[in-house]
Amino acid sequence: MKLISAMVFLMILLPVVAGAEDVLGDLQPQEKSASIPDDRRNGGTPMDDFAVAQTPDQPDSRTYEYRIGPLDLIEVEVFQAEELSRETRVNTEGYASLPLIGPVKVAGLTAREAERRIEKVLQEKYLQDPHVTVFIKEYESQKITVEGWVKNPGVFPLKGKTTFLQAIANAKGMDRLADFDEVAIFRTENGKTTGYILSYRKVRAGQQIDPVLQNGDIIVVNRSGSKAAWKLFSETLTSFVGWSVLF
Structure with missing residues (x-):
């Protein structure tokens, strides 16, 4: 038995x-x-x-920080640019789709690193001195x-x-x-x-x-x-x- x-x-x-x-x-x-x-x-x-x-x-x-992964739901806020802010789910390839700038690779990044990456893309294309905040709303990955x-x-x-x-x-x-x-x-x-x-x-x-x-x-x-x-x-x-x- x-x-x-x-x-x-x-x-x-x-x-x-x-x-x-x-x-x-x-x-x-x-x-x-x-x-x-x-x-x-x-x-x-x-x-x-x-x-x-x-x-x-x-x-x-x-120093431990969570790293964003596919299917995580994140909220991106751009200071004084509400039209560029969005809540978006990271796709299976690790990209977050954002207004105007399109897909940005965020998988494998901490929230702070994702903020810096999005700021860099915005600065290159649209804003002179962007300030971005990234919140992880759902941890799915x-x-x-x-x-x-x-x-x-x-x-x-x-x-x-x-x-x-x-x-x-x-x-x-x-x-x-x-x-x-x-x-x-x-x-x-x-x-x-x-x-x-x-x-x-x-x-x-x-x-x-x-x-x-x-x-x-x-x-x-x-x-x-x-x-x-x-x-x-x-x-x-x-x-x-x-x-x-x-x-």
């Missing part, structure tokens, strides 16, 4: 994990890698793909997923610097039946998904790093007492080409 339950859990989670994007560079798997048996380290199995992370470099919270034993699981937009604890708070907190000591985070890089385990208790106590999340991250909160299911889950993942699971 435990085997069937674990496989059902795997079938539910895999489609979600497959949609993850980007790199898990700011999480530390602590000492989990030390528990990998020697025969798996040197036996030519998929476990050979383990990449033991070192202490990660955390982004400076004082960057999302994370929180699944499992939280009070409000779902997909949440990244509206700026968001940490693991903030993501759990966005999901209304941990369910009383959740495993507070083993929470999984998945991120995919170049087709390879890496899993990390964090202790919610230790992160809250400041004993473990509270990692900054990135677009596509998937947080999975297991039920308390299901460690055997996690072991089976991690071992099953290694049978897929390109998977590296740090449990």
Whole structure:
């Protein structure tokens, strides 16, 4: 019965994990890698793909700024030029369509950088000393997923610097039946998904790093007492080409 339950859990989670994007560079798997048996380290199995992370470099919270992406809704205001102001959605190629000047590439820019770029275009064509303000009204290009034993699981937009604890708070907190000591985070890089385990208790106590999340991250909160299911889950993942699971 435990085997069937674990496989059902795997079938539910895999489609979600497959949609993850980007790199898990700011999480530390602590000492989990030390528990990998020697025969798996040197036996030519998929476990050979383990990449033991070192202490990660955390982004400076004082300089972190959200970067505009496709489908984000932005509002552009040009001081004393209402006819040039507009609310517009960034298209799939990263351009915002603006009055008179047409499409301007804003994807990958912070709001401040987008302001400077639009000011430059306006100055070249229409205004002597333009002053532009850009507001991000809808955050659609960057999302994370929180699944499992939280009070409000779902997909949440990244509206700026968001940490693991903030993501759990966005999901209304941990369910009383959740495993507070083993929470999984998945991120995919170049087709390879890496899993990390964090202790919610230790992160809250400041004993473990509270990692900054990135677009596509998937947080999975297991039920308390299901460690055997996690072991089976991690071992099953290694049978897929390109998977590296740090449990």
